Amino acid sequence: MNTHLLSLLGGRLLVALFTLFVVSFVVFGATQILPGDVAEVLLGQAATPEAVAGLRSAMHLDDPAILRFFYWLGGLATGDLGTSYANNMPIAQLIGGRLKSSLQLAAATALFSVPIALALGITSAMLRGTLYDRAVTTATITVISVPEFMVATAGVLIFAVWLKWLPSLSIARNVDSFGELIRIYAMPVFTLSFVISAQMIRMTRAAVVEALNTPYVEMARLKGASRTRIVLRHALPNALGPIVNAVALSLSYLLGGVIIVETIFNYPGIAKLMVDAVSTRDLPLIQSCAMIFCFVYLLLITTADIIAILSNPKLR
Amino acid sequence: MSHLVEIRNLKVEATTDAGRRVDIIKGVDFDIAEGEIVALIGESGSGKTTIALTLLGYTRTGCRIAGGSIRVAGRDMARLTEKERTRVRGSEVAYVPQSAAAAFNPAQRIMDQVIEITRIHDLMPRAAAEAKAVELFRALSLPSPETIGTRYPHQVSGGQLQRLSAAMALIGDPKLVIFDEPTTALDVTTQIEVLRAFKSVMRQSRMAGVYVSHDLAVVAQIADRIVVLKGGEVQEIGTTSEILSAPKHPYTRELLAAFSPPGRVAAQAAAESDAARPVLELEAVSAGYGKPGADGTPLILAVDKVSFRLERGRNLGIIGESGCGKSTLARTIAGIIPPASGQIYFDGKPVAPHARDRSPDELRRLQIVFQSADTALNPAKSIEDILGRPLAFYHGLRGAARDARIDRLLDLVHLPRALKHRLPAELSGGQKQRVNLARALAADPDLILCDEITSALDTVVAAAIIELLKDLQRELGLSYVFISHDLHTVQAICDEVAVMYRGEKVEQLPAGDVGSAAGHPYSRLLMSSVPKLDPTWLDRLERDPELVAAFAKR
Structure with missing residues (x-):
């Protein structure tokens, strides 16, 4: 039984690693077919052909693409992300600070939105058909339909411009108090929560409603179990798989998909860094950012998968 | 109080x-x-x-x-x-x-x-x-x-x-x-x-x-x-x-x-006149699920070297408990699951293992009726469309000819003609099973495989379906392979009964002899386990503990 479980989990991890490899290939390939020659771009219009050729060979640009792919992959594996074309700084250094702020924002949003979303999803499933359930469902659909730039802009307009409660920009200045921290994070966290909660609420509600319709829940009710006991002991453990998957999918959005929020609040995160890299044609930086997004995504999905496996005694 | x-x-x-x-x-x-x-x-x-x-x-x-x-x-x-x-x-x-x-x-x-x-x-x-x-x-x-x-x-x-x-x-x-x-x-x-x-x-x-x-x-x-x-x-x-x-x-x-439905009056007359020509014959047919191993046997063998002969106008019952392979056998005969080994003869000629390789005429003459009419009938189609499709497919019937044939089919299964404009969901369970049967009849078959067709029905309704099957046989000269876990039902309609246990046919005997002392021990256990209307039956029932240990799943 246990070896079965281990092989199941090992299989998941192998699949994740393989996916990562395939993605790295695609990311590398995609950046290769971007138009323009890096050496020419870097040296400018006045460069002599000799200078361009020299730079090309110095950057290994003349090697076959497949060779460069493996150089790059080897570098990634050993932690060497390469050097930025645009300003010659090590990419690890460029990304480091940005990744930290992005993770901070993501963590704050997750801490804020996941408990609320789960609570709303579970309670609306328990009170299915009531006014409360309909209010929650309507609200989630409304929230899904409003684009995030709209929420963010409206937030800035109301809380920063009219009420002047919160700063409109979230540049991580020197934060000296907890209150200051909350003021800085409030609006981006709030906006992002709007975006990611809706999906989690809907999936949680659907999974719990499905579990509540099963004969074993009816059986629990006929044993005299209270509503709380039915949901916590019987429905939730069986609804865990779909719920953690919905949560993982929503959270994965927090790293790569937040460019609009980061731009509006001028938050120095990694998504903004990647967009800047595209405009300066900084290929190593683009590749590294793409790989980080993919890695985090896979990490979350694989974790969700593993939790789902562990929560199911038939697979365990 | x-x-x-x-x-x-x-x-x-x-x-x-x-x-x-x-x-x-x-x-x-x-x-x-x-x-x-x-x-x-x-x-x-x-x-x-x-x-x-x-x-x-x-x-x-x-x-x-x-x-x-x-x-x-x-x-x-x-x-x-x-x-x-x-x-x-x-x-x-x-x-x-x-x-x-x-x-x-x-x-x-x-x-x-x-x-x-x-x-x-x-x-x-x-x-x-x-x-x-x-x-x-x-x-x-x-x-x-x-x-x-x-x-x-x-x-x-x-x-x-x-x-x-x-x-x-x-x-x-x-x-x-x-x-x-x-x-x-x-x-x-x-x-x-x-x-x-x-x-x-x-x-x-x-x-x-x-x-x-x-x-x-x-x-x-x-x-x-x-x-x-x-x-x-x-x-x-x-x-x-x-x-x-x-x-x-x-x-x-x-x-x-x-x-206790009336037993079957054996169709001796029909059988004797045409006895030389079996409508269906199986020779050591094996089938199962999963990847075939080195010797060609599937990972999970559900049907193990089953052979039988069914003469025209006669009925064969196949009984056994859940998991004995009786439904897989029906699917194998129909070509839905191709046999791993063995040969199926239909009307004296060998047929292709897979339904897609069989000729339209072979397909037409061998029909299958599934257990659950709820899932076998397309819920989005009217009864008319459901019955019309095999008519167009097998016989190329269109327009008025097709409509007339649909009316006849509904008459055959004793359903009012007005039902043809309804959807399956608007019919009762018994009515749906009749439509399910009518759809098989639309092909004008020689042999119908009935896979637990009365299991989901109430006793009274099921008895009526059995009567209908008998009527149809008399009118159209059909043969049935009747699969069921219920001995009473099988005895009501079949001439011979094959007992299956774990994929193997343990024995085949005339329906009247089922439950007699002779025969395979598993059949004896199975027959003795069928509850009787006598209130003292359970208390008086003494089962051979060795038999129970050998065959009963606990």
Whole structure:
């Protein structure tokens, strides 16, 4: 039984690693077919052909693409992300600070939105058909339909411009108090929560409603179990798989998909860094950012998968 | 106040999706004395489960108790608040579900679920509850009673789960136990063990019980009195022997008659004239699921070297318990699952293993009717379209000719022609099964494979379908391969019966000889396990323990 479980989990991890490899290939390939020659771009219009050729060979640009792919992959594996074309700084250094702020924002949003979303999803499933359930469902659909730039802009307009409660920009200045921290994070966290909660609420509600319709829940009710006991002991453990998957999918959005929020609040995160890299044609930086997004995504999905496996005694 | 349960003028109404209110229980009265077991019997939709659930103060979604009183130990369940009802559930009135496999939470260990009632109602400390559970497991003759509780529901068999669900109900020493069709989903050899266990535990504890079932023979073994229900109304109440020997109400008589359908008058005449030409012949056919191994046998072998001959105009019954490979055999003959080895001859000629390689004429002449008409009929198509498609496909019929043929088909299966504009969902279960049959008839076949076509139907309706099959055979000269787990049904229509066990055909014998002393030990066990209407049958039944150990799944 246990070896079965281990092989199941090992299989998941192998699949994740393989996916990562395939993605790295695609990311590398995609950046290769971007138009323009890096050496020419870097040296400018006045460069002599000799200078361009020299730079090309110095950057290994003349090697076959497949060779460069493996150089790059080897570098990634050993932690060497390469050097930025645009300003010659090590990419690890460029990304480091940005990744930290992005993770901070993501963590704050997750801490804020996941408990609320789960609570709303579970309670609306328990009170299915009531006014409360309909209010929650309507609200989630409304929230899904409003684009995030709209929420963010409206937030800035109301809380920063009219009420002047919160700063409109979230540049991580020197934060000296907890209150200051909350003021800085409030609006981006709030906006992002709007975006990611809706999906989690809907999936949680659907999974719990499905579990509540099963004969074993009816059986629990006929044993005299209270509503709380039915949901916590019987429905939730069986609804865990779909719920953690919905949560993982929503959270994965927090790293790569937040460019609009980061731009509006001028938050120095990694998504903004990647967009800047595209405009300066900084290929190593683009590749590294793409790989980080993919890695985090896979990490979350694989974790969700593993939790789902562990929560199911038939697979365990 | 002499009775434990007094139900007076009970009314339950249901609200349909369209918002219409329908009375499903229309004023029911009956009593249950202390220690008495009362059976509620009737076909699906008769309201037997609904009535049983009201004893717990519970109605399924969309239903509500509209009137009357349900006094259990002096308290009216209809008047209690939801909170007071939860206190009664499990501790005073307990429930044994129809499908234990679905009623156990797949994510929790069995022990936690069995003793949950004592936790909810705070009846005893955990250790005491577990000790009591083990005692109950032993009383219900479950294997390894000490450790079975540590398993998960998917790790034990269906019959064991059903007994475990009884332990779950009995743990809180309730005054009344409700059994909701607890053996319907079990095989006959398993059913006996479960029935025996229930009976001895109930007898020892002197608890009162309500036993819901559609099977008179099962009820006869366990109940003191029987309440016959139809359409939400009581038809007749009497002691078990009264109901069985001297039924007063016509519906009760109908139920009893459906239980022992007239046997088949063997189609000797037809067989003799054409005996030389078997319509279907199987030679050592094997089939299964999963990747074939090195020697070409599939990973899971469901049908193992089965051979038989079926002559034109005669019928072959195939019986066996769930998992014996009888449905796989039907699918193999139909070419849905190609055989791994062996050869199928249809009308004397070998046919291709896979349906897609067979000629349209071969496909037309061999039709299959599936168990569940609910899933076999396209819910989005009208009956006309469902029957019209094989007519166009096999016979190229169009327009008026097609319409005329559809009318004839509906006549053949005794359905009113007006039904052809309806959708499957607008028909009853029996009507759907008739349409399912008519669709096979549309091809104008020589042979029809009937895969458990009466299993999902009520006794009376099933008996009518069997009669219809006989009529059709007389009119159209068909042959049937009739697959069922129910011996009575098979005997009613078949000339010969093949018994299957674990993928092998253990024997084949004339339908009349089934159940006689001769023959394979497994067949003897199977036949002796079919409940009889005699109330003393279960107590007198002595099964060879060696046979049981060898063949019965426990």
